[in-house]
Amino acid sequence: xxxxxxxxxxYGSHCVLKDITVGFLEGRVTVLIGPNGCGKxxxxxxxxxxxxxxxxEVLYDGSELGTLGPRQVAKxxxxxxxxxNTPNISVNRLVLHGRFPYLDFxxxxxxxxxxxxxxxxxxxxxxxxxxxxxxxxxxxxxxxxYLAMALAQNTKTxxxxxxxxxxxxxxxxxxxxxxxxxxxxxxxxxMVLHDLCLAMKAADWLLVFNDGxxxxxxxxxxxxxxxxxxxxxxxxxxxxxxxxxxQYFYNTT
Amino acid sequence: xNSWRKFYMETNRxxxxxxxxxxxxxxxLAIVFSVCxxxxxxxxxxxxxxxxxxxxxxxxxxxxxxxxxxRCIGSIFAGAxxxxxxxxxxxxxxxxxAAPHVIGVNSAAGFITALCCALFPHAWSLLPFMAFCGAFxxxxxxxxxxxxxxxxxxxxxxxxVAVSNIFSAGIDVVITLVPDALTGYTxxxxxxxxxxxxxxxxxxxxxxxxxxxxxxxxxxxxxxxxLGSETAQSLxxxxxxxxxxxxLIVAALSGAAISFAGLLxxxxxIVPHIMRRFVGEESKPLILSSAFGGAILVSFCDFLARTLFxxxxxxxxxxMSFIGGPFFLWLIFRxxxxxx
Numbered sequence: 018x019x020x021x022x023x024x025x026x027x028y029g030s031h032c033v034l035k036d037i038t039v040g041f042l043e044g045r046v047t048v049l050i051g052p053n054g055c056g057k058x059x060x061x062x063x064x065x066x067x068x069x070x071x072x073x074e075v076l077y078d079g080s081e082l083g084t085l086g087p088r089q090v091a092k093x094x095x096x097x098x099x100x101x102n103t104p105n106i107s108v109n110r111l112v113l114h115g116r117f118p119y120l121d122f123x124x125x126x127x128x129x130x131x132x133x134x135x136x137x138x139x140x141x142x143x144x145x146x147x148x149x150x151x152x153x154x155x156x157x158x159x160x161x162x163y164l165a166m167a168l169a170q171n172t173k174t175x176x177x178x179x180x181x182x183x184x185x186x187x188x189x190x191x192x193x194x195x196x197x198x199x200x201x202x203x204x205x206x207x208m209v210l211h212d213l214c215l216a217m218k219a220a221d222w223l224l225v226f227n228d229g230x231x232x233x234x235x236x237x238x239x240x241x242x243x244x245x246x247x248x249x250x251x252x253x254x255x256x257x258x259x260x261x262x263x264q265y266f267y268n269t270t
Numbered sequence: 271x272n273s274w275r276k277f278y279m280e281t282n283r284x285x286x287x288x289x290x291x292x293x294x295x296x297x298x299l300a301i302v303f304s305v306c307x308x309x310x311x312x313x314x315x316x317x318x319x320x321x322x323x324x325x326x327x328x329x330x331x332x333x334x335x336x337x338x339x340x341r342c343i344g345s346i347f348a349g350a351x352x353x354x355x356x357x358x359x360x361x362x363x364x365x366x367x368a369a370p371h372v373i374g375v376n377s378a379a380g381f382i383t384a385l386c387c388a389l390f391p392h393a394w395s396l397l398p399f400m401a402f403c404g405a406f407x408x409x410x411x412x413x414x415x416x417x418x419x420x421x422x423x424x425x426x427x428x429x430x431v432a433v434s435n436i437f438s439a440g441i442d443v444v445i446t447l448v449p450d451a452l453t454g455y456t457x458x459x460x461x462x463x464x465x466x467x468x469x470x471x472x473x474x475x476x477x478x479x480x481x482x483x484x485x486x487x488x489x490x491x492x493x494x495x496x497l498g499s500e501t502a503q504s505l506x507x508x509x510x511x512x513x514x515x516x517x518l519i520v521a522a523l524s525g526a527a528i529s530f531a532g533l534l535x536x537x538x539x540i541v542p543h544i545m546r547r548f549v550g551e552e553s554k555p556l557i558l559s560s561a562f563g564g565a566i567l568v569s570f571c572d573f574l575a576r577t578l579f580x581x582x583x584x585x586x587x588x589x590m591s592f593i594g595g596p597f598f599l600w601l602i603f604r605x606x607x608x609x610x
Contacts, residue, residue, distance in 0.1 A: 098498065
């Protein structure tokens, strides 16, 4: 499990989040929400070692992040960035890149690597994209292929930074379904989301950030019993039960 | 495996064979052209006789061994080196407009070369390594400036243009103060191969071979780096170190080429762009095909430079600019349409 203890994050000397202590349990979807610029993405990057922390600890299965090499980190945590370059390479090549942490220097792919790629593409329902060029894909297909790359990395924890941005609503729901499948297979999924209703639907565990700290942590059920959304987002969140489960919506206060 | 997938892979393989076959053929053609044609036309059969060692004393043999062959080898290696340097720098900086001469690497190497020629006129063998140091200094300056500014694709190119200008002013200062410094080069500032000898080139050729081999060996790392630095880091690549390693390779390749060919531009920009259209952005085929493409382009341009106004000769850099300039303009229009 990956956890933080009294972690402070920020840029340079400017601290955006202070004394954050959380654990990302396996088999659970943890969703991070909060207003723009509250430091959610910065927290993810710091936990992944992509930027230095300003104090506190990040523990990977009990060992301090600083004691692990980049490849050891990459075997434990995968990361899907919010924006990225789209190289003009084939889908299978891109997903194979997820196997990079497992390859020693001459970096020859082994049969098991190809096996992992096929498995990952199957997991995200994108087998038919094998051999296509990433540039030719639609936004939703691209996102699934990048998710397959993260899956091929075969880590216990997957961090996703706004995986639904720029996707139309159907593909957003597809994405959440895939995320649920990953958690059910025993992975810890940690996701930054912008959309409150999507967050409520997707989360097993919700973390609400504001003013440099965690304002709320708990299940979406528990969140509904508090005034947290009114305080931070100035909206009233409600839900109705439908045949397809709870549907969430909000009104301005 | 599905039959359509098999079919897809087979047609792909056929296309690949055709592509690499034609590259090799074009290179051979360029070699034969540049060795056999010029002010004196030499029968290709003569070439084989000389190469096989059965004829070493005729006038043709001397022309071949001391003029044509060194020149051909020099243009092939310089072209390959600059094109590979361009392909690598474009991937490392994720910037399609980057190339050694655009971001100031060439003029930095050129400045150090000119300075060395002025201060130590007899230290030929040291030149490629000094040029390499200059090129590395140039590439580090430009990347640091653009990182400090805002790391955008535009600021990198702008910083490169500024740095490039400063160093080329430096070259002018050296030439003004020591007019004889660059007499060994026909036209240092636009690049040329006349009067080149094997002894002068040898250290640079070794550096180029090592540089291209290193770039090919590290092609997987380059692929990962091209995904963006955060994704690369999260895949376990030590991004900072690897990036500096690639900048070192770029500096070695362009420094070595510049130390004997002068400031050849454009080849580093246009060849990787042409090759990308054929092989995509996977680094290994891109680097290898760029090496071939650069060699073909420069040796063919050198052939034109020697023969267009024969018996007079123009610099290969001039021919290349006439070909490269229009291409660059076309590229700008195409990129605008793609909104890169």
